Amino acid sequence: MADLGEIEGLVLVGAGNMGGAMLSGWVAGGVSREAITVIDPNPSNNIKSLLDRSGIRHAVAPPDNIKAKILILAVKPQVMYAVLDTIIPIIDDDTLVVSVAAGKTLDYFEERLGQHAMIRTIPNTPSMVGRGVIGAFANSLVSAPAREKADMLLSAVGQVEWVEKESDIDAVTAVSGSGPAYVFYLVECMAEAGRKLGLDEELAMRLARGTVIGAGALMDGSEDEAGTLRKNVTSPGGTTAAALEHLMAEDGLQPVFDQALEAACKRSRELAG
Structure with missing residues (x-):
């Protein structure tokens, strides 16, 4: 099996939050600094510091003297069109193109x-x-070796889950892509409910955050x-059971999530279309 130290010709276009996180993961994981080129006209101070410390090649525009073996596109979807025009000279028939931009199909x-x-x-x-969590x-x-290399690079920032149909990406977006916001809102709701029970607002938020x-x-x-973990917390006739009686009712949390994720999935299809 290959490892990150064997990666060559890696070009990262866009070193913002996601691109920067991947870059940090690659450096920590052992990708050679000589193997990486970062293209970003205005990297953050943190990324500038990382580039300076590691000696990774940085350019504000695609250099004339390179060809990417693996091209990672990590720019915002609204500027992708302009960026693609500039990177055509650095790709060839053997380049593996990896997009981390939401709402942009392979077509x-x-x-x-x-x-x-x-x-x-x-x-x-x-x-x-x-x-x-990265859906892919x-x-x-x-090829199988190319997919393995991509999996290693993406795994530098989390858990990679491959899907068999591109259309499944919309469902992945609804579940995990947007999912952190649902969890954060859950914390807000728990804290607000605690406040209504008489707790200090800041205490209620600390309790909700710490619990999640x-x-x-x-x-x-x-x-x-x-x-199983839920059942382990739930004693028959206890406080947790009393709460779950409402959350798990026919008009409880599940139908709300069904509707919410369907809306997210639908919107993902609309943006991609």
Whole structure:
């Protein structure tokens, strides 16, 4: 099996939050600094510092003297069209193109770059702290070794989950891409409910935050399913059971999530169309 130290010809276009997180993960994971070129006209101070410390090549525009073996497109979707025009000279028939831009289908890239081995991904914001979930789809031109390399690079910021159909990316977007916002809102709701029960506002927020963080850590360290962990907390006739009677009712949380994720999935299709 290959490792990150064997990666060559890696070009990162865009070193913002997501691109910068991947770059940090690659450096920590052992990708050679000589193997990386970063193209970004205005990197953050943190990324500038990383580039200076590591000696990674940095350019404000695609250099004339390189060809990318692996091209990672990590720019905002609204500027992707302009960026694609500039990177055409650094790709060739053997370049693997990996997009981390939401709402851009592989057809979009093929229309502008031609036929290439391409991978479309949808990471989520916990990728910025190395705990992301990254949905990924590879077209038929991506070889097994190329997919393995992409998996290693994406795994630098989290858990990679491959789907068999590109259309599944919309559902992945609804579940994990947008999912962190649902969890943050859950914390807000729990804190507000605690405040209404008479708790100090700041205390209620600390309790809600700490509970969600702790529950996530417990689930991360357990082999049990989420449902089993829930049942472990729920004593018959107890306080948790009283709350779950409302949350798990026919008009409780599940139908709300069904509607919410359907709306997110629909919007993802609209943006991609």
